[in-house]
Amino acid sequence: MSTESDNLIGTDRVKRGMAEQLKGGVIMDVVTAEQAKIAEDAGAVAVMALERVPADIRAQGGVSRASDPDMIESIIDTVSIPVMAKARIGHFVEAQILQALGVDYIDESEVLTPADYVNHIDKQPFTVPFVCGATNLGEALRRINEGAAMIRSKGEAGTGDVSNATGHIRKILGEIAALSAMREDELYVAAKELQAPYELVREVAERGSLPVVLFTAGGIATPADAAMMMQLGADGVFVGSGIFKSGNPAARASAVVEATTNFDNPEVLAKVSRGLGEAMVGINVDDIPQPHRLAERGW
Amino acid sequence: MTTIGVLAVQGDVREHRAMLEQVGTDTVDVRYVDELDGIDGLVIPGGESTAIINLLKRQELVEPLRAQIAEGLPVYGSCAGMILLSDKVEGREDQELLGGMDIAVKRNAFGRQVASFEAPVYCQTIGDEPFHGIFIRAPWAEVIGDGVKVLGTVTDHEGQTRAVALRQGSLFVTAFHPELTDDTRMHEYFVREIVQS
Numbered sequence: 070m071s072t073e074s075d076n077l078i079g080t081d082r083v084k085r086g087m088a089e090q091l092k093g094g095v096i097m098d099v100v101t102a103e104q105a106k107i108a109e110d111a112g113a114v115a116v117m118a119l120e121r122v123p124a125d126i127r128a129q130g131g132v133s134r135a136s137d138p139d140m141i142e143s144i145i146d147t148v149s150i151p152v153m154a155k156a157r158i159g160h161f162v163e164a165q166i167l168q169a170l171g172v173d174y175i176d177e178s179e180v181l182t183p184a185d186y187v188n189h190i191d192k193q194p195f196t197v198p199f200v201c202g203a204t205n206l207g208e209a210l211r212r213i214n215e216g217a218a219m220i221r222s223k224g225e226a227g228t229g230d231v232s233n234a235t236g237h238i239r240k241i242l243g244e245i246a247a248l249s250a251m252r253e254d255e256l257y258v259a260a261k262e263l264q265a266p267y268e269l270v271r272e273v274a275e276r277g278s279l280p281v282v283l284f285t286a287g288g289i290a291t292p293a294d295a296a297m298m299m300q301l302g303a304d305g306v307f308v309g310s311g312i313f314k315s316g317n318p319a320a321r322a323s324a325v326v327e328a329t330t331n332f333d334n335p336e337v338l339a340k341v342s343r344g345l346g347e348a349m350v351g352i353n354v355d356d357i358p359q360p361h362r363l364a365e366r367g368w
Numbered sequence: 369m370t371t372i373g374v375l376a377v378q379g380d381v382r383e384h385r386a387m388l389e390q391v392g393t394d395t396v397d398v399r400y401v402d403e404l405d406g407i408d409g410l411v412i413p414g415g416e417s418t419a420i421i422n423l424l425k426r427q428e429l430v431e432p433l434r435a436q437i438a439e440g441l442p443v444y445g446s447c448a449g450m451i452l453l454s455d456k457v458e459g460r461e462d463q464e465l466l467g468g469m470d471i472a473v474k475r476n477a478f479g480r481q482v483a484s485f486e487a488p489v490y491c492q493t494i495g496d497e498p499f500h501g502i503f504i505r506a507p508w509a510e511v512i513g514d515g516v517k518v519l520g521t522v523t524d525h526e527g528q529t530r531a532v533a534l535r536q537g538s539l540f541v542t543a544f545h546p547e548l549t550d551d552t553r554m555h556e557y558f559v560r561e562i563v564q565s
Contacts, residue, residue, distance in 0.1 A: 074525045076485040083484040086548045087504050090414045090447070093378040112422035114378060114415070149460065149475060150416055151505065173481035173505070196482045330377050330399065330423050 079196030084218035087151075087174065087198055088282035091115060091219075091305055095295065095326050096284070098122050098309040101140075102147040104318070111322035115151040115174070117307065118144045123180050123227025123363065124310035124349065133181045135163040141170050153200070158367055159185025168197040174219070175199050177212075179366035180226045180309075189367070192216030202286065204237045204364055206244035210265035210273070213281060220279060222303070223364040224287020227310050229351030231288040233364050234298065238285045242302050248274040287364060290315070290349050292328030292342050299332035316346030370563055373398040373407035377423035379415025379448060383547035387555040393563075401432050409442035409563040412449030412466075414504070414545050417475070420448055421464050430466065437468040442538040444558040450534075450541035451475060451507050458510050469536045470513025477508040477543075478524055489544060491520035491533055493561075494553040501532065501544035508532055508543055538562055 077083075094114030099105045105116045120136045121129065135156050145152050151173035156163040158177055163184070167175050177190050179202050189212065192199040198218035203209035209220045222241055224234030248259060248270065256274055260267040272280055285298040286307035295306045308325055315321045324341040331337035354362070374384045376397035385395040388411065398404060410433075412420075424430050437443060437453075445453040456472040457463045478485065484505060488498035501522055508530040512518065520533025520542070532543035533554075540562055546554035 074523065074527060076487040076523070076525055078483060078485045080486055082486060082502055082548060083481075083504055086502055086545060087481055087484060089380040089383065089548065090416065090504060092380055092382075092415075093376070094416060094419055109418060110422075112419045112426075114419045149463075150418055151481060168482065171480050171482060198481065326419070326423070327426055330427070 084198035085281050088219035092282060093330060094305045095329050096307045097312055097322060102143045104313055105144045105148045107319050108322055109148045109150050111319060112326035115153055117153045119155050122310040122313060124314050127227040138170055155181055157181040158183040159188050159190060161190045164190050168195055177201050179363050183366055189215050202367055205240050207263035207265050209241060210269045214266050214269060219282050221284040221286040221307055225354045226287045226363050228288050228354055229290040229311060229349045230354045231294045233354055234285050234287045234289060238301050238303055245273055249277045292324045292338060295325045296328045296332040296338050299329055311349055314349040321345050369394050370408045373410045375412045377427060378419050379413040380547060381413050384411045384413045387547050387552055390552050391556045391559050393559055399427060401429060404432060412445040412452055414447035417448040417451040433466055440538050442562040444540045446542050446545055447506055450543055453539055453541050469539045470516050471509040472511035473507040474510045475507050476505050478503060478506055481505055487522050489520045489522050489532060493519045494557055500549055500551060502548045503544050506543040509534055
């Protein structure tokens with residue numbers, strides 16, 4: 070007979086703390102167990118299991134949903150690093166299924182087709198932690214208020230064009246810096262303008278940072294892209310299509326990992342940027358018609 | 369002044385540095401071999417153990433670190449750091465480690481992230497008041513060598529007592545993350561009893 074345990078699971082501290090352990094690391098999109106193994110061997114801190122990388126979702130169109138449980142399980146069985154998986158915005162049942170499968174983190178992701186155009190998932194009751202995308206500080210704080218334990222700034226996924234990721238991480242960090250410089254009596258109006266709870270706004274102003282880890286994602290395709298995100302102040306990076314849509318995924322994965330650790334060392338960056346074969350074919354964000362821009366999903 | 373290096377290839381480096389500074393030491397990041405010069409002790413933070421060892425190889429830090437550990441450099445490893453300082457991982461004998469402590473650890477011993485938890489750690493060495501342990505995909509020590517002292521234990525989800533804080537000579541490990549709490553007693557123990565003694 071086992072003794073009843075008083076251990077507390079699913080607390081904010083273990084959810085947020087899990088993301089703290091990923092800092093300085095690279096999280097890679099993978100669609101098969103073989104790719105997951107390549108990512109792990111290259112030094113990824115986690116993998117994101119999904120059925121199609123954003124570049125293919127973009128090319129093939131159609132409704133994009135959470136992945137097949139068999140595929141997620143085969144990845145969980147293959148690697149020892151954490152496995153993340155995506156649920157559609159607002160699709161709390163997909164999230165329940167992913168939690169039942171034992172994934173380590175759920176990404177409520179704009180890369181999939183939203184299931185609810187009004188509400189995001191209420192993430193508080195889940196034991197599994199969530200990461201959510203944001204294009205600005207207000208959006209980040211609304212997600213944290215719903216229970217997100219990690220934020221990633223959004224870029225335009227599946228493009229290989231890093232400009233949106235750059236814009237959004239700058240925006241979020243700039244808005245945090247502006248809050249920190251405000252007088253206390255100005256924070257009430259700031260909360261109103263950010264459309265975020267006053268308590269969270271005040272906490273961010275006091276800390277000078279989000280209360281959760283801030284990664285960046287979307288359009289990162291080269292070691293230099295990853296290093297730039299780190300120099301801009303990201304805690305780590307997600308790389309989606311950039312690795313497995315390139316000429317030599319193993320070499321590129323490895324180089325992006327090394328660049329993220331040595332983000333401020335141009336000599337190392339020059340060395341790891343050599344001989345990687347072809348980068349993914351890019352699409353300029355400006356060439357994508359507005360309704361097909363993923364970063365604009367979510368609110 | 370005591371200077372503690374924090375291995376900074378990946379993981380929650382900032383939190384450890386903040387803790388160490390609170391207990392009155394200087395801290396430096398260690399990413400390159402020359403940054404090992406002049407440190408009195410080293411902390412290996414929480415992170416992903418496979419990613420950290422991979423990066424240590426590429427930063428050419430594995431052999432210098434093993435040499436320093438063999439020479440008696442005080443090292444404290446939390447979570448991933450505990451895995452890296454152990455001699456063996458149960459069931460994954462192929463996983464490369466730094467080694468040094470005569471224990472075999474079980475990775476993700478309490479379960480995956482959904483089983484990550486908070487619980488009291490009983491550790492007489494730091495006092496009667498239990499330490500608030502934060503366990504994230506944490507290991508425990510499964511096999512413990514004769515020269516290793518168990519300093520702290522926790523009750524797992526099945527009611528079994530598990531070894532989660534251990535010391536052998538100048539090496540100290542915890543399966544939990546004191547750096548995610550406000551309690552500095554573990555860092556204080558490392559600095560006062562191992563580095564400065």
